[in-house]
Amino acid sequence: MTQRGIQRVVLFAIALFVGALIWELYKVVGPEDGGSIFGWQLIPKSNDRAMPHTWDIVDRLGQPESAALDEPIWRTILGYSWYTFRLALVGLVAGVIIGTSIAVLAARYSIAERAIMPWVVMSQTVPLIALAPQVVSWSGKFELFGWEWQRWMSVSLLAAFLSFFPIAVGTLRGLKSAPPAALELMDSYAASWWRTLVKLRFPAAIPHIVPAAKLAATLSVVGVIVSEVSTGVTGGIGRAVISYQQTASGDPTKPYAAVLGAAVLGLGLYGLVVLADVFLMRNRPQEADA
Amino acid sequence: MNAQQTNTAHTPVAQTVIVVGVSKVFNVGKPSEVSALTDINLTIEPGEFISLIGPSGCGKSTLLRLIANLIEPTEGAVSVNGKTAAQARVDQDYGMAFQQSGLFDWRTVQKNIELPLELKGWDKSRRAARAQEMLELVKLPEFARHMPWQLSGGMQQRVAIARALSAHPQLLLMDEPFGALDEMTREHMQAELLQICDVTETTVVFVTHSIPEAVYLSDRVVVMSPRPGRITEIIDIDLGRDRDQDTREDDTFYSSITVVREALRRVEDGTAGVRPRSGIDDR
Amino acid sequence: MSAVTAPDPATHPGATVASSPSGVVQKAWSIAWPPLAFGLAFVLLWEAAVKGFDLKPYFLPAPSSVIDAFFSNIDNVWSAARVSGTNAFVGLVAGAAVGVALSFALMRFDLLNLLVSPVAVALNAIPIVVIVALFSTMYPSTSEIPRRLMVTIIVNFIVLINVSKGLRQVNRIHLELLRSLAASPSDVLIKARIPNAVPYFFTSLKIAAPTAVITAFVSEYFGGRQNGLGYFIPSNFANSKTAIAWAYVIGACLLGLAFYLISILMEYITQHKRGPAPGGA
DSSP, X not given: OHHHHHHHHHHHHHHHHHHHHHXXXXXXXXXXXXXXXXXXXXXXXXXXXXXXXXXXXXXHTTSBSSTTXXXXXXXXXXXHHHHHHHHHHHHHHHHHHHHHHHHHHHHHOHHHHHHHHHHHHHHTTSOGGGGHHHHXXXXXXXXXXXXXXXXXXXXXXXXXXXXXXHHHHHHHHHHTTSOHHHHHHHHHTTOOHHHHIIIXXXXXXXXXXXXXXXXXXXXXXXXXXXXXXXXXXXXXXHHHHHHHHHTTTTOTTHHHXXXXXXXXXXXXXXXXXXXXXXXXXXXXXXXXXX | OOGGGGSOOOOTTSOSEEEEEEEEEESTTSTTOEEEEEEEEEEEOTTOEEEEEOSTTSSHHHHHHHHTTSXXXXXXXXXXXXXXHHHHHHTTOEEEEXXXXXXXXXXXXXXXXXXXXXXXXXXXXXXXXXXXXXXXXXXOGGGTTOOGGGSXXXXXXXXXHHHHHTTOOSEEEEESTTTTSOHHHHHHHHHXXXXXXXXXXXXXXXXXXXXXXXXXXXXXXXXXXXXTTEEEEEEEOOSOSOOOGGGGGOHHHHHHHHHHHHHHHHHHHTOOOOOOOOXXXXX | OOXXXXXXXXXXXXXXXXXXXXXXXXXXXXXXXXXXXXXXXXXXXXXXXXXHHXXXXXTOOOHHHHHHHHHHTHHHHHHHHHHHHHHHHHHHHHHHHHHHHHHHHHHHOXXXXXXXXXXXXXXXXXXXXGGHHHHTTTSOTTOSHHHHHHHHXXXXXXXXXXXXXXXXXXXXXHHHHHXXXXXXXXXXXXXXXXXXXXXXXXXXXXXXXXXXXXXXXXXXXXXXOSOSHHHHHHHHHXXXXXXXXXXXXXXXXXXXXXXXXXXXXXXXXXXXXXXXXXXXX
């Protein structure tokens, strides 16, 4: 399995290299100020401000964020990523808890399933991110048991919102996937519904929960990144992307550094889910990779 | 109704399938190497109904696939209708049916039957006519426009058989086609299959797990054993050509079943030898 | 000889024989009333909470004022939705086309497959929407192309992964059957792989269509003209015009729903003949 993983990583590195090659090639042949096809400005500009050289991008990572600072930007960026990572992780965990609870409720009471699940499914089709500012406005005005609502909590709450939906759908599907013969077996032991839940349905659900969790992780990260922008939370990578982009004309390679930071962050959270997957599925027959 | 005339004019004496000294080894040279078949010799006459029976791992499905040229032998040769198995496949000289009906669920019943004819390049009206003829043969004429999911398992298999025979091949290869059906339907389908093959005069090689099924259907039952896969006995079934549901009550039927069962027991016990290869016995 | 039997529930769970028109209406109602009841209860609760706790509008507006704001601003909401919706639509169509084309190319050219697959897997984990920020320097500042490009890329990978699966994961029996019929590789492609992949395509559309809307929306956060839902919602919230902001939110929800319903409709129209379990993710 790890041999496969190494193979994948190597192939990915090669793909990156090929991508960089194509990038530089385009810079040589492409129009400096962009071009149009059939009147639409479809062809990107290839000048150094719009598309910096790949080596300039790499180079920039070693330099500080601004002239006044000392540490190289990659360090600064990792700091932002770490901040965002923690928010996304809290959001994901909260999302898993909420999503699982809803799924269990829906599995237990079919009327709950019929009433709630259509909304859950529909909520995946609309941009819930839009509600970020509303949720943020609750900060500072809200106290829960003497515990004040912080801005960052709004961000994590939003991430939880985004991630609980796929978890709810996936977990419910998993809970219902227990084979009827196994359910009848538990019945014959006069096992209560909750016992059956713990001993049969949940273990049966794990292969369905994991892909849902992977999706939830991605949504959580995107949710946090975008929320940072609309909630004015500072110190995260989302804010960095936006502010670097605004100064891109003077410092065209900086946004690329931020994007890389976001990528690392995404891989980190996704990687956590994959680790959990490996741990939870260690005794099961491996599915052949599609 | 002699459906054979459209095909190559074969002298009645020519044998349909000849397997000579065939062996099959999978994963040669690798640690997972397994010898599936050794030294298989078998001759099948035109119009014969042959069953291959034996425990798991005896290679009966492998042998069928070698005849079908879906895999190549490691040693030895297979000839079909006087050609190599590969040529026979390219010429579409046989039809095949599997345990799963394998119908395309996006095609109607009729279009499923037309599939081999499309691949032969037949034009639309000719295909439709032949498909209708086949539907009559398997007694499903009013289901031409239905979709496979609307049919029961037995009916789907009948369509699969109609498809396998639609190009009127001389040879029909079947890999446990009734395995997924319940006993009643199975017996019914067996009788129908015999009727159909009677009409079309097809040679059939039939892989099965079921002793009564093998005895009911076949002229000869080929008993195989595993590790390594080989033919241990070939048993003649003396029930004549006109078999029907009453045949199942026949004494000869029961005694033949016993003969086959005992042959299989010898396989199990390991007391079965390799069938001697002699000119006469090898008919 | 047996008549047409009802589809075997063991192999086709959920299949029902067609019923009368009143039966269909009855069935639709029994599906619809629980969520409708739940939604109505939720809205009523919300209204009661706002009025009862006397919540300030910037904190949480009442449903009644939201609905009011929606209808009085409907023109603005519509034009903002049009912008985001057009971006989503263009990206959806382009992404689907590129995705299908690419899946054929990957099937044909192993080398391409080797390079693109790990990228597709990695992109699953990365919040690639941030690269819209990079695109905006490559195009004029008033161009909608960066957003459309973003949607195209994301839709492309969704469609690519699913259609590839459909082209590759053909039932083994079908492949054996075709081989026994001496079918050429292009025969196999046309007669088996492509029909097999069609349901996978529509499944991917069902995922991609709402994703396109969401991506178009989120892309507006990273620069470009201030003309879509992704601009008006945050800015209205920022100015404490929460009822109006929620009105735009409703617009966004309706847009997402519309895309989703259209994709379901497309799937139904093309696929319902195939039977209850046409396959696909």
